[in-house]
Amino acid sequence: MAATRRRWTLRRRLVAIVVVLVAVVAAAMGTISTLALRGSLLTQLDDRLAATHRRTVEGPVRQGGVDLPRGRSDDGREPADQPGPFRPGQDAGTVTAQVPRGADPTDLTPAQASHVADDGALVALDEAQTEQLLAVPTDGEARSITLPGLGRYRVMATTAPDGSTDVTGLPAASVTRTLASFVAVETVVAAFALLAAAAGGLVLVRRELRPLDRVVGTANRVTQLPLDRGEVVLAERVPAEDTDPDTEVGQVGAALNQLLGHVERALAARHESESQVRQFVADASHELRTPLASIRGYAELVRRGPDELPPGALQAMARVESESERMTALLEDMLLLARLDAGRPLGAEPVDLTGLAVDAVADAHAAGPDHHWHLDLPSQEAVVTGDEHRLRQVLANLLSNARLHTPPGTTVTVGVHRCGDQVVVQVADDGPGIPPTLRDSLFQRFTRGDASRNSATGSTGLGLAIAHAVVTAHGGTITVASDPGTTFTVTLPATAS
Ligand SMILES: Nc1ncnc2c1ncn2[C@@H]1O[C@H](COP(=O)(O)OP(=O)(O)OP(=O)(O)O)[C@@H](O)[C@H]1O
Ligand SMILES: [Mg+2]
Numbered sequence: 001m002a003a004t005r006r007r008w009t010l011r012r013r014l015v016a017i018v019v020v021l022v023a024v025v026a027a028a029m030g031t032i033s034t035l036a037l038r039g040s041l042l043t044q045l046d047d048r049l050a051a052t053h054r055r056t057v058e059g060p061v062r063q064g065g066v067d068l069p070r071g072r073s074d075d076g077r078e079p080a081d082q083p084g085p086f087r088p089g090q091d092a093g094t095v096t097a098q099v100p101r102g103a104d105p106t107d108l109t110p111a112q113a114s115h116v117a118d119d120g121a122l123v124a125l126d127e128a129q130t131e132q133l134l135a136v137p138t139d140g141e142a143r144s145i146t147l148p149g150l151g152r153y154r155v156m157a158t159t160a161p162d163g164s165t166d167v168t169g170l171p172a173a174s175v176t177r178t179l180a181s182f183v184a185v186e187t188v189v190a191a192f193a194l195l196a197a198a199a200g201g202l203v204l205v206r207r208e209l210r211p212l213d214r215v216v217g218t219a220n221r222v223t224q225l226p227l228d229r230g231e232v233v234l235a236e237r238v239p240a241e242d243t244d245p246d247t248e249v250g251q252v253g254a255a256l257n258q259l260l261g262h263v264e265r266a267l268a269a270r271h272e273s274e275s276q277v278r279q280f281v282a283d284a285s286h287e288l289r290t291p292l293a294s295i296r297g298y299a300e301l302v303r304r305g306p307d308e309l310p311p312g313a314l315q316a317m318a319r320v321e322s323e324s325e326r327m328t329a330l331l332e333d334m335l336l337l338a339r340l341d342a343g344r345p346l347g348a349e350p351v352d353l354t355g356l357a358v359d360a361v362a363d364a365h366a367a368g369p370d371h372h373w374h375l376d377l378p379s380q381e382a383v384v385t386g387d388e389h390r391l392r393q394v395l396a397n398l399l400s401n402a403r404l405h406t407p408p409g410t411t412v413t414v415g416v417h418r419c420g421d422q423v424v425v426q427v428a429d430d431g432p433g434i435p436p437t438l439r440d441s442l443f444q445r446f447t448r449g450d451a452s453r454n455s456a457t458g459s460t461g462l463g464l465a466i467a468h469a470v471v472t473a474h475g476g477t478i479t480v481a482s483d484p485g486t487t488f489t490v491t492l493p494a495t496a497s
Contacts, residue, residue, distance in 0.1 A: 011205050018201035019194055026190035030183070037182055041175040045154050046142040048091075053156045053168035056096050092118045093171035095153060097125065097133045101163030105134050115150065115169075133157075133167045144172060152176060211242040211249040215256055222260065230343065231271050234264035275342070282338035285331040292331065296324040326458045333462040336390075337445065340469040347387035350495055353423055354382050357414050360395040367400070370408035376415035382423045384492045390470045391492075394478075397463035398427040398488050404459065405449065406431025406486075423494045428487040434480065442480060443468035 008016070090096075097113040099105060110124035113133065117123045125133070128148045136143060136157040147153050147169070155169035218238045225234065238257050244250030302309070303317040354377050365373045384391070395414075402412040406429050415426040434442060434449075441447045448461030467490075471478045476492035 011202075011209055014205045015198060015201040018205075019198050022194055022197040023190070026186075026193055030186045030190060034179060034183055034186070038175065038179055041178055042142075042154070042172075045170055045172065045175055046156075049142050049154050049156050049168060049170045052090060052094060052170060053158070053166065055090075056098070056168050057158065057160065057166045090116050091170065092116050092120065093150075093173070095125065095129075095133065095147065095150070095155070095167075095169035097130060097165070097167040099134060099165045099167075101165075103164075105130055133169065134165065136167055138165055145169075209249070211247075211253065214239060214242050215249065215253045218253075219256060227263075227267060232264070232267040234260055234267065236260065278338045278341050281334055282342070285335040285338065288331050289328065289335075292324050292328050296321055296328070299324065329458070330460050330462070333460065333466055336466060337462065337469060340466075340473055346390055346470075346473055348385050349388060350383050351386050351388045351391055352381070352383050353391070353416050353425055353492070354378065356388070356392050356395055357416050357425065360392065360399050361414050363396065364399040364403055364412070368403035368408075371403055371406070372409070372411040374411065374413040376413055378416050378418050380418040382416050382418050383495045384423050384474070384476075385495045386474045386492070387470075391474070394467045394470050394490065395425070395427075397467045398490075401463060401488075402427055402429040402431070402486070418494060419491075421494050421496075422491050425490040425492075426487055428485060430485040433484060433486055434482040439480070439482065443478070 093116060095115040097108070099108060099112060103112070106127050108125075108130060110122055113125040113130045114122040115125060115129075125147075126149070129150065132145055132147055133155065136145065136155050138157040138159045140156060140158045142154050142156050145153055145155055150171070152172040153169040154172050155167060157165060157167040159165055215238050218236055222234070222236045225232070225236065227234070237260060238253035242250060243254040243257055245254055299317050299321040303314060303321065309317070357375060357377065361373050361375050364371075399412070399414070402410070406412075410429050410431045412427065412429045415424075415428070417424045417426075438447055438449055443464050445465040446461040447464070448459050467488075468478050471490055471492065474492055476490060478488065478490045481487045481489070
């Protein structure tokens with residue numbers, strides 16, 4: 001299976017988008033401004049080229065209305081090593097070629113093809129350079145060429161009326177240099193802009209998304225609330241300043257608040273109906289106890305009465321009596337569960353579980369003499385705070401299960417231990433174990449095995465549900481391990497001695 005790629009957080013994606021946008025804008029602006037600058041520099045260079053070309057073509061040079069001989073500057077000084085005509089106003093690097101018609105381009109004098117060196121001297125062009133120059137079309141248009149040994153040039157060529165070719169070139173190095181430094185400055189500025197966008201974006205996005213963090217915090221706190229039972233108080237809400245419907249995050253906050261309000265009302269309604277059902281069960285169980293007691297009493301009265309009854313009627317009366325006793329026990333269990341569900345407070349006296357275990361095993365021994373009963377008692381005190389009557393019932397339920405759901409001869413061991421600040425009670429038997437189909441729902445009401453359902457033991461499937469409810473109400477836990485045998489483990493918080 002392909003590994004799932006971790007998605008970027010919204011925060012990181014927004015910052016990345018800002019940085020990419022700034023980079024694209026900076027690149028576009030840089031490219032456009034560089035092209036514009038290049039165009040403008042070339043235009044300036046071309047203007048200078050055209051002027052220089054004109055002066056070259058129109059020579060001899062005139063200044064102040066005085067004709068100066070070729071090769072002499074306006075102060076009359078002859079430049080050193082000047083091999084040819086000197087034209088004042090020509091920049092260093094300027095290239096000129098004036099080739100008469102029919103002249104051999106490979107055999108030109110410096111006066112015919114030269115460039116102005118940095119010190120102002122005219123230096124003859126070599127053959128390759130002259131060839132490049134003479135290859136320029138003579139249409140008077142400025143063009144870019146590369147002269148071997150001299151670099152990039154802007155050149156212009158025309159044909160004079162006498163048929164000679166005039167070519168003038170100005171070095172493009174200054175344009176290239178200016179552009180290079182402009183691009184360097186722009187790159188540095190763009191890099192700073194990107195850094196600023198990343199840092200500023202991070203701060204701003206974090207600040208803008210802070211309300212979302214608060215919404216998430218509210219949702220997280222709600223997930224930790226115990227909503228599964230009892231009366232639920234769902235007071236958590238997104239703060240009012242984060243529920244502005246004009247902002248996206250505010251809409252999320254407002255929607256979450258609406259959802260929480262809806263859930264709170266639904267939970268309150270559920271709690272209300274559960275309370276009603278519980279109250280009904282409690283009331284019904286309570287109300288049925290009195291008529292049941294009467295039925296049992298009258299049945300006993302008839303059975304023990306002085307009147308001679310036919311054997312069938314006697315047996316029927318005994319059945320009425322035993323069934324009403326069973327029903328009374330069932331009602332008591334239902335009433336107890338309804339009260340525990342309603343959170344009725346239990347007794348809170350110190351209860352010595354060692355004593356309870358001794359009593360419970362003694363009772364179980366009397367009720368099931370065919371089982372082997374063992375006690376494993378602690379050396380330390382095992383006192384918990386709770387309702388003695390209910391805890392006694394928990395032990396009685398576990399021991400009656402070990403007696404009723406295992407065959408005769410089964411060994412049952414009741415152990416009590418002190419484990420840190422807990423008291424652990426274990427009821428273990430080496431019987432057949434809990435049927436696998438029951439294991440998941442063992443502590444739910446009316447869960448019982450088929451064998452128990454069919455037996456005449458009066459099994460109702462409430463014993464473990466009551467044990468669970470009582471232990472939980474005491475702040476403890478009850479677990480089961482089965483196969484082979486069965487071990488119920490009850491853990492209760494010990495009372496500090
Ligand atoms: N020690 C045990 N060994 C085997 N099966 C058991 C044991 N304890 C409980 N069970 C199974 O778990 C089921 C549920 O037990 P629970 O005590 O809740 O109900 P019950 O014993 O059937 O009825 P009652 O309400 O009378 O206790 C039983 O019906 C039985 O099938
Ligand atoms: Mg039972």
